[in-house]
Amino acid sequence: MRPESAPTTPKGPPPPEIHLFEPSGYAGVFQHACRLGELLGRSGRRVVLHTGHEHETVRLDGVELCPCSWWPRHRDGGARRSAAIAGRYVTRTLPHLHSAVPPGAVLHVEGIAAAGALTLLALGVARLRGRTAVYSPHDTFSRRGRVDGALLRLALRVPHALIVYSQADVEVLRRRGLHARRSPLVQLVPHASKEQRLAWRAAWGAGPDTSVVLFAGCIRPEKRLDVLIESARHWPANRRLAVVGEDRGGWARCAELARTYGVDVAARVDFLDLPEFAAAISAADLVVLPYDKASQSGVLAVARQLGTPTAAANVGGLRELASQTFAPGDPHDLNRAIDAQLASGTAPDPSLDENQAVTVHLLAYGQPA
Structure with a gap:
């Protein structure tokens, strides 16, 4: 009988690391980033999710959680809270991101919580320092007025690739002269008893x-x-x-x-x-x-x-x-x-092609699917 062969170690350098950045640590965009990280981790890549220091309690397979963003979940504080978030982002989170994300790796900025100026900083510095910069705005409009809206539109032109989660957003960006890939919107969805x-x-x-x-x-x-x-x-x-x-x-x-x-x-x-x-x-x-x-x-x-x-x-x-x-x-x-x-009395079809989501993201990252 022929003996079983030992598993072979893949030759060549490991695939580039994937660093997801969702700064708040709670609600829908964070939960999306968590599930996306799990799916990408199954491909054998190192996946790190950089997020808020008060992030929701989650148990993720194949994802390293890095609570490097100071983003308090309480809503009081108004302009003072926003200024404090921005100050710590610039002085702590941004330097950390660009020391933790090695050259050649992917930095994928997720969501609107860091829209406008903060998003522009993250993507611009990543691109200038030799990272693959990818952006998923989740909303292609701003809720914070004209100035923030203008900064968001500028941020959309900085990354190497854009990923959105509806055909409507693909069309919105196409009318602005931008190309975006569309992915299914994967989410963490726990079973309810x-x-x-x-x-x-x-x-x-x-x-x-x-x-x-x-x-x-x-x-x-x-x-x-x-x-x-x-x-x-x-x-x-x-x-x-x-x-x-x-x-x-x-x-x-x-x-x-x-x-x-x-x-x-x-x-x-x-x-x-x-x-x-x-x-x-x-x-x-x-x-x-x-x-x-x-x-x-x-x-x-x-x-x-x-x-x-x-x-x-x-x-x-x-x-x-x-x-x-x-x-x-x-x-x-x-x-x-x-x-x-x-x-x-009809229920929706719950099926979702998570493999397609992985393929779309890896192609946007410039990596083989």
């Missing part, structure tokens, strides 16, 4: 015959929770509105609107760690995204992988993942979409 789902439905006061319509994620003015509250004025008695997510300046007006209209909202206005957030999405009958503007949505990606139907405003890349779409800002058309989806 039956007990977790029942706990959420009990907290919402939802019986077995109640349909829960959920708004999930940051409550910002442009995410238009008010449109969903307007639509809830005309719901049948067996339909329940629930809200989970952190207030980013949109909740006070919406809560007052709900009181004015007599709409009962089961709300938990707070940041939820991923397992609890995913369980809430899994427990809902429908997740609604009534946004005015969007590139894509981690909420939609998570809901799809959990098998929860969705209805989203027909803007940006939302239409590419939603079960139903409706005219933005129109509560009557939103009600049509809600009625149609709840009547259909």
